[in-house]
Amino acid sequence: MKRFLLGLLTVGLLLAGSGKMAFATRSTDNFTITKFDAEYSLSRDSDNRSKLETTWRITANFPPNQNRGIAPVFVKKYDNHSTNFSLQSVTDENGTSLEYSWNDDELRIGNKNTYVEGEKTYIIKFTQRDVTKNYGDTGRDEFYWDVIGDEWRVPMENVQISVKLDESLVAARQGKAFCYVGSRGSTTQCDLTEDKGWIAVKIDKLSRRQGVTVAVGFKSGTFSGYHETLMEKLIGIWNLMQILAYTIATPLAIFLIIRYMRLVGREKELKPIPPEYLPPEDISVLMSTYVLKKYDPFKVKGLPKVAQLLDLAVRHYIKIYEVKKSSLFSGAQYEIEIIKDLQELKAEEIEIIQDMFDSPSIPKPGQRLNLKNLQNNIKYMTRTRDDDKNLETLAREKYGLCEQNP
Numbered sequence: 001m002k003r004f005l006l007g008l009l010t011v012g013l014l015l016a017g018s019g020k021m022a023f024a025t026r027s028t029d030n031f032t033i034t035k036f037d038a039e040y041s042l043s044r045d046s047d048n049r050s051k052l053e054t055t056w057r058i059t060a061n062f063p064p065n066q067n068r069g070i071a072p073v074f075v076k077k078y079d080n081h082s083t084n085f086s087l088q089s090v091t092d093e094n095g096t097s098l099e100y101s102w103n104d105d106e107l108r109i110g111n112k113n114t115y116v117e118g119e120k121t122y123i124i125k126f127t128q129r130d131v132t133k134n135y136g137d138t139g140r141d142e143f144y145w146d147v148i149g150d151e152w153r154v155p156m157e158n159v160q161i162s163v164k165l166d167e168s169l170v171a172a173r174q175g176k177a178f179c180y181v182g183s184r185g186s187t188t189q190c191d192l193t194e195d196k197g198w199i200a201v202k203i204d205k206l207s208r209r210q211g212v213t214v215a216v217g218f219k220s221g222t223f224s225g226y227h228e229t230l231m232e233k234l235i236g237i238w239n240l241m242q243i244l245a246y247t248i249a250t251p252l253a254i255f256l257i258i259r260y261m262r263l264v265g266r267e268k269e270l271k272p273i274p275p276e277y278l279p280p281e282d283i284s285v286l287m288s289t290y291v292l293k294k295y296d297p298f299k300v301k302g303l304p305k306v307a308q309l310l311d312l313a314v315r316h317y318i319k320i321y322e323v324k325k326s327s328l329f330s331g332a333q334y335e336i337e338i339i340k341d342l343q344e345l346k347a348e349e350i351e352i353i354q355d356m357f358d359s360p361s362i363p364k365p366g367q368r369l370n371l372k373n374l375q376n377n378i379k380y381m382t383r384t385r386d387d388d389k390n391l392e393t394l395a396r397e398k399y400g401l402c403e404q405n406p
Contacts (some may be wrong), residue, residue, distance in 0.1 A: 006078055028066055029208075030063070031063060032156070033059065033156040035058070035158040036057070036158070037055075040052060040054050040145070040162065040164065041053040044166065044169070045224065048222075050131050052127065052128045052131045053127050054127070054285075055125050056122075057123050058122045059122075060154075062115075065115050065117075066115065068114060069111070069114055070110070071107065072109075072149075073106045074105050074106075074107065075364060078131055082128075082130075083131055083302065085126060086128070087107070090124055090125075091180075099120065103251055104389075104392075114184065124308065130226040131145065137219055140217045140218060141217070141219065142218070143215070144213070145213065146211055146213075147211075147212050152208065152211070153208055155205065155207055156206040159202070160201070161200070161212060162200050163198075163199040164197060166197075169218065172218045172219045173218060175191055175217040177194050177214065178219075178263065179212065181203060181211075182210055182211075190203060192211065192214070201214065201287050202370070206272075243384075244376065245386070247375060247377065247381060250305060250374070251331075251374065255334065258320065258322065258334070260311065273329040283310045284349050285311040286349065289304035291401055294392075309352070314342055317342060318340075319339050322334055334371050335368050335370045336356075336368065337366070337367070337368045340354070340365060341364075343347060347394060353370050355383045356371075356380070357369055374375065
């Protein structure tokens with residue numbers, strides 16, 4: 001199975017009050033999807049780019065007072081490019097629109113204030129494009145798709161999958177279609193029938209985190225390759241500009257903070273500092289600022305990573321050196337040195353240091369890094385691109401900072 005298309009995640013709510021967090025421990029994954037119908041229609045547009053129209057009919061049986069709905073997560077990229085995912089509708093079996101909201105790629109279906117109970121049916125319709133690829137080893141175009149994903153945290157029954165090929169694609173078919181079932185990486189084949197442009201798969205039961213993959217071959221050149229649209233190019237340029245700005249801002253912010261501390265720090269050291277807030281126990285500065293910024297972005301001032309570096313310096317894990325004075329035409333340069341074993345740090349704290357040092361292992365005491373090396377460093381930008389997503393996963397799954405949701 002390739003990278004999953006869909007997963008079921010529980011989501012949470014940060015509760016504010018008296019500077020404390022509310023922790024939810026009850027699992028919401030002990031229900032069953034009693035029926036999953038996935039209907040795919042594969043065709044081409046006027047430029048011969050592949051186009052996919054999908055309808056999911058998901059019936060789940062919920063226990064009382066536990067769930068508010070379902071929350072499928074969509075991976076909207078294929079072969080490292082966008083599929084122009086477009087959600088068409090979310091309804092019940094009677095065609096009544098259902099309440100939903102997006103949290104990144106997670107589609108939360110249901111009312112956060114209302115529990116669901118018994119059998120409920122959800123019908124999700126969406127479209128994608130550029131969902132095929134030409135494989136050099138087989139010499140043909142292929143539609144290779146995880147049709148229900150492999151990260152569902154609940155078992156499934158009565159899984160039925162159908163792929164309808166446009167008439168223009170039937171003649172271009174080449175080779176035998178294949179079906180695979182099981183956990184990610186499974187090579188276990190499942191039964192598949194094909195008749196005049198219709199491909200059907202039926203699975204009686206799937207365990208948690210199991211999925212189904214369908215592979216259909218076509219003559220080489222049946223589909224045009226992926227090409228970025230003008231809007232996608234503009235979005236890419238904008239994202240790169242943001243990364244560049246952030247990379248430049250981090251050393252600059254460290255310089256300004258150190259400069260300020262040198263100017264006024266000694267005076268403030270002589271004054272008593274009244275305690276105002278206590279940070280959550282066993283939570284890093286980076287995680288605390290991420291959670292606060294997520295729910296009240298106006299309360300977070302400055303750069304969280306800079307604050308985390310200063311926190312590590314205060315805790316005597318690193319030292320920050322000024323290695324070059326500022327001049328009229330350039331700012332000061334700084335280096336950081338590892339002075340203590342980092343093994344006992346939290347995962348997100350270690351990741352910051354590893355990203356900066358470009359090290360697959362944890363940097364050792366004595367290692368130094370000039371922060372100037374991070375300016376305009378494309379590799380560093382790439383390494384830190386998934387930081388927010390990793391923090392969100394840690395906040396939800398490791399720290400349990402959020403109340404469980406659908």
